[in-house]
Every structure is written in structure tokens, then in C-alpha cells.
Amino acid sequence: MEFEEEEEFVESKPRYSETEKYRIFDKEFMPHIDSMYNFAFRLTNDEDDANDLVQDTYMKAFRFINSFQEGTNAKAWLFRILKNSFINDYRKKSKEPSKVDYQEVETVYNSTEDAEFESTSDLRIEAVQDMIGDEVAMALNGLPVDFRTVIILCDIEGFTYEEMAKILDIPIGTVRSRLHRARNLLKEKLRSYAKSMGYKELR
Incomplete structure (x- = not known):
């Protein structure tokens, strides 16, 4: 099952203002970028792919930020997005979904x-x-x-x-x-x- 508009990440109504979104992004998400890269690199074994995966993850995180509850486990939330993005990308590249x-x-x-x-x-x-x-x-x-x-x-x-x-x-x-x-x-x-x-x- 691909990570697209999963129910957990679908925005129903705006929870945060634009200012709040950037504040939460910087405060809750950015401190985990090194861990995110390390995870991405261990999954892909390639620096460029890892960077692309992290970038894609943070883009999705900002896009679906209204579904994130401030003060909860941001790291686990980000890791789930990255994991799902990796699976989808791997499946598309390998054309062998069953491998992952x-x-x-x-x-x-x-x-x-x-x-x-x-x-x-x-x-x-x-x-x-x-x-x-x-x-x-x-x-x-x-x-x-x-x-x-x-x-x-x-x-x-x-x-x-x-x-x-x-x-x-x-x-x-x-x-x-x-x-x-x-x-x-x-x-x-x-x-x-x-x-x-x-x-x-x-x-």
C-alpha cells in the first residue's frame, strides 16, 4: 500500500497558521534531520538517494503538518513518513513490490x-x-x-x-x-x- 494521501496525513482543516507551521517545522522537525539522514542512508546505501529521501520526507512533513499534533513524538512521525516514502520509491524503481x-x-x-x-x-x-x-x-x-x-x-x-x-x-x-x-x-x-x-x- 503506497504512502499517498493516507488517512492519518490527510488535512481536514487548517490547524496552524502559516507562521505556526514554520515555527513547528523548525522546532519539532529540523532537530531530527541528522537522524533522518542516517536512517535514509542505511536504507538506501547511497548518499544522493538518502539526500533525496530526506528532502522528500521533509516536503511531505510540511505538506501534512496540520495532521501533526505539536508536542507529540515528531521523530517517530517523521520516521514513518520516511519509511513509507522509501518503500514506495523502492517499489517504483525495482518494479518488484514484493521485495519490500x-x-x-x-x-x-x-x-x-x-x-x-x-x-x-x-x-x-x-x-x-x-x-x-x-x-x-x-x-x-x-x-x-x-x-x-x-x-x-x-x-x-x-x-x-x-x-x-x-x-x-x-x-x-x-x-x-x-x-x-x-x-x-x-x-x-x-x-x-x-x-x-x-x-x-x-x-
Whole structure:
């Protein structure tokens, strides 16, 4: 489903004056531009595409600013717009919509939802948060976009499960399931690198 005039973003009646719109844009939206670019770059792996995606996101944010409630989570609101814009753009470029399907993973990995998530290696350690080393960056970029996205949102950007569910338009249970699988995939990719850096494998 493409991000066009989604109900959440359709303006019913003006909430803010023109002056208020620019004030809110500068105060609520602009402080997150670096995080937005980092997210966009991790999704696209291309500087120009990331810049275009961020620009498109901020244009949409201003266009639909009347549907934003001042004082709420502006960062999560912006991330959702960027995520939807990325999906639509990716689908148009690839002409393969099924390759980026945020619902598809639920069916494939639904059986992991009841797994013991506590046993999963918690990748909120410095190796992920600080993205040290080319190996870590390459491992993250090598994940399928569905899994890469949840790692970025949770372990790098620090969103809660509830916020991620809102951004990705999926149930919280699916967020947990997908993050569990994503961390395991990243753990496998980083196993050799982690050993060389002196990290002990968590059991």
C-alpha cells in the first residue's frame, strides 16, 4: 500500500497558521534531520538517494503538518513518513513490490514470536550503537531491508517497540519477532568479527 494521501496525513482543516507551521517545522522537525539522514542512508546505501529521501520526507512533513499534533513524538512521525516514502520509491524503481513487504516476514517467521527473546544476543552493545568498524557497517547493510530497518530503529535510534509498531504499521508482537530474527542474522554475520575484537559470545 503506497504512502499517498493516507488517512492519518490527510488535512481536514487548517490547524496552524502559516507562521505556526514554520515555527513547528523548525522546532519539532529540523532537530531530527541528522537522524533522518542516517536512517535514509542505511536504507538506501547511497548518499544522493538518502539526500533525496530526506528532502522528500521533509516536503511531505510540511505538506501534512496540520495532521501533526505539536508536542507529540515528531521523530517517530517523521520516521514513518520516511519509511513509507522509501518503500514506495523502492517499489517504483525495482518494479518488484514484493521485495519490500513489511507484512510478508510475519508469515515466514511467525513461529519465532513465542521464542525466548531473552536468549537472543542483545546487540545494543557499543559495537552496534557506535557502528565501529567497516565489518559492522557491511554486516548491517547486508541484511534484508525488513530486518535492517528494525535494527536501525531499535538498537541505533532507540525507538520503543510501541513506537516501532506505529512507524512500521505492524503489531508489537511482529516487531519483537522481526527484531529477534534480525539480531540473530546480524549476530551470525558478526560472529568472526566479534571474536577478533575480543567480545565473548552471549549464551
